[in-house]
Amino acid sequence: MTTQKRILGIAGLEVSAIGLGCMSMTGGYSGRPDRSQMIGVLRAAVEKGVTFFDTAEIYGPHANEELVGEALQPVRDAVVIATKYAEDIDPNRRTPRGRMLMPGELRNAVEGSLRRLRTDRIDLYYQHRVNPEAPIEDFAGAVRELMDAGKVGGWGLSEAAATTIERANAVTPVTAVQSEYSLWWRRPEEEVLAVCEAHGIGFVPFSPLGKGFLTGTIDDSTSFEEGNDLRTQIPRFAPEVRAHNLGLISIVKEVAAAHGATPGQVALAWLLAQRPWIVPIPGTTKLHRVEENLAAADLILSEQDLARLTEASDDAEIQGGRYPDFLEAQTDL
Numbered sequence: 001m002t003t004q005k006r007i008l009g010i011a012g013l014e015v016s017a018i019g020l021g022c023m024s025m026t027g028g029y030s031g032r033p034d035r036s037q038m039i040g041v042l043r044a045a046v047e048k049g050v051t052f053f054d055t056a057e058i059y060g061p062h063a064n065e066e067l068v069g070e071a072l073q074p075v076r077d078a079v080v081i082a083t084k085y086a087e088d089i090d091p092n093r094r095t096p097r098g099r100m101l102m103p104g105e106l107r108n109a110v111e112g113s114l115r116r117l118r119t120d121r122i123d124l125y126y127q128h129r130v131n132p133e134a135p136i137e138d139f140a141g142a143v144r145e146l147m148d149a150g151k152v153g154g155w156g157l158s159e160a161a162a163t164t165i166e167r168a169n170a171v172t173p174v175t176a177v178q179s180e181y182s183l184w185w186r187r188p189e190e191e192v193l194a195v196c197e198a199h200g201i202g203f204v205p206f207s208p209l210g211k212g213f214l215t216g217t218i219d220d221s222t223s224f225e226e227g228n229d230l231r232t233q234i235p236r237f238a239p240e241v242r243a244h245n246l247g248l249i250s251i252v253k254e255v256a257a258a259h260g261a262t263p264g265q266v267a268l269a270w271l272l273a274q275r276p277w278i279v280p281i282p283g284t285t286k287l288h289r290v291e292e293n294l295a296a297a298d299l300i301l302s303e304q305d306l307a308r309l310t311e312a313s314d315d316a317e318i319q320g321g322r323y324p325d326f327l328e329a330q331t332d333l
Contacts, residue, residue: 003049004297006279008202009175011154013123015080017272017297019052020045020290021206021283026063029212031228033285035067042071045290046079054178054204054281056084056128057113061094065116073118081117082178082204084158085109086128100131103142110151126156126178130332136164140171147172156204159331162191165201174201178281179333181205183214183267183313184236184248185322187333193275201277207322208271208280209264213237213245216253216263220246235320244319251312255305261296264289268296270309 004017025038042053055068065083072079085106088097101109113122125146127139136157146152154175157165168174177196181188182205196203209215211231220243224231231237236245252263259266264282271280282293301309321328 003051003294005051006202006277008124008204008277008279009154009156010173010200011124011175013080013154013175013202015052015279016050016294017279018050018268018293019054019204019279019281020050021281022053022055022064022068023059024283024285026060026067027228028059029229029231031225038067038285039071041285041287041290042068043075044287046072046075048287048291049294050290051078052080052082052279052281054082054206055117056086056126057089057109058084058087058096058128061087061089061096062091062112062116063094065113069117069119076119080123081119082124082126082156082176083113083117083122084126084128085113086131100129100133102131102134103138106139106142106146110146114151121151121153123153124156124175125152125154126158126176127160128158129330130157130160130164136160136168137171140168144172158206159333160192161332162195164332165192165195166199169199169201174199176202176204176279178204178206180207180322181271181278182208182210183252183270183309184210184245184316184318186313196277197275203275203278205271205278205280206283209267209282211237214249214252214263214267216249216256218242218246233324234322235324236318236322238320241319245316248312248316248318251308255301255309258305259299259301261299262292265292265296265299266301266305266309268293269299269301270306272297273301273306 143155156176158178256266
C-alpha cells in the first residue's frame with residue numbers, strides 16, 4: 001500500500017490523506033490509555049505512512065502535547081504536527097482558568113506548546129474556538145507575528161463560521177479549517193466548504209467516523225463508561241434515539257460489503273471524495289485501526305456509491321445534537 005498524499009491550503013503542507021487525531025490517547029473515550037503503548041502506536045503510525053498528527057493544548061490539558069512530542073521527536077522532520085490554542089490554562093494545576101486567551105497572550109501559549117511538543121516550530125496552529133471577546137482580525141495579526149518569527153508555519157481555525165474564516169483570511173491567509181464533518185454531520189457543506197474552496201483553504205474533518213458511530217461497531221445495546229466516555233453526554237448516542245440513528249449505518253454496511261471494506265473505510269472514502277483538499281483525522285488508540293483507516297484512501301467509490309451514501313445521509317434525519325448544548329454554544333457555527 002502506497003500512502004496517498006494531499007496538500008493543505010496556501011501553506012502547501014503535504015500530508016498523508018488520512019491523518020491521526022491524538023486526543024483519545026490521553027483519555028476521553030475509555031479512561032486513560034497506557035502512555036508507553038500510545039507512544040508505540042504513534043511511532044508505528046509513522047512507519048505505516050501517517051505524516052499528519054493533531055493535538056491541542058486543552059487535551060489533558062497539556063498531557064496530549066507532551067505525549068505527541070515525546071513520540072514524534074525522533075521523526076520530527078518527517079511529520080506535520082498541528083496543535084491548537086484557545087483557553088487560558090494554569091500551567092501548574094493543568095486546569096482551565098475559566099476564560100479564553102486574548103491575542104496578546106499567544107506568544108506565551110505557543111512557547112508552552114513548543115516546549116511540550118519538543119520542537120522549534122508548529123506546522124499548523126489552530127484557534128481551537130473563536131473568542132467572542134476579541135476580533136478575529138487581532139488573532140490573525142498575532143499569529144502573523146508568530147509566523148514571521150518562524151515559530152508557526154501555517155494557521156487555522158476550528159469550528160468557525162464562514163464569515164469568521166473570511167475575516168481572518170483577509171488579514172493572515174488561513175491554511176486549514178478544522179470542524180466536524182461526516183455522513184452524520186454535514187453542516188460544513190452549507191457555507192464553510194465553499195469559503196475554503198474560494199480561498200484555497202484546506203479542510204480537516206474531525207470525528208470523521210462520528211465518534212465511532214460510522215464504524216458499525218455500535219448498536220442499540222452498546223454501553224459507554226460513565227464519567228470517562230464523552231459519548232455519555234452526546235444526545236445522538238442517547239438510548240432513546242440510537243436505534244433510529246443506526247438506520248444510516250445499514251446503508252454504509254451494504255456499500256462496505258460490496259467492496260470488501262469496513263464501514264469506517266467507506267465513511268472515510270466518502271469524505272475524501274468530496275474535495276481533493278479534505279484530510280480527515282480519525283482518532284484511535286489501536287494500530288490496526290490506523291492501518292484500516294489509511295487503507296480507506298485506496299478505496300474508490302463509484303458515483304453510484306457516493307450518491308447512495310449521500311442520499312442515505314440526507315434521508316437519515318439523525319436525531320439528537322452532535323454536542324450537548326453547553327459545548328455547541330462554544331462553537332462559532
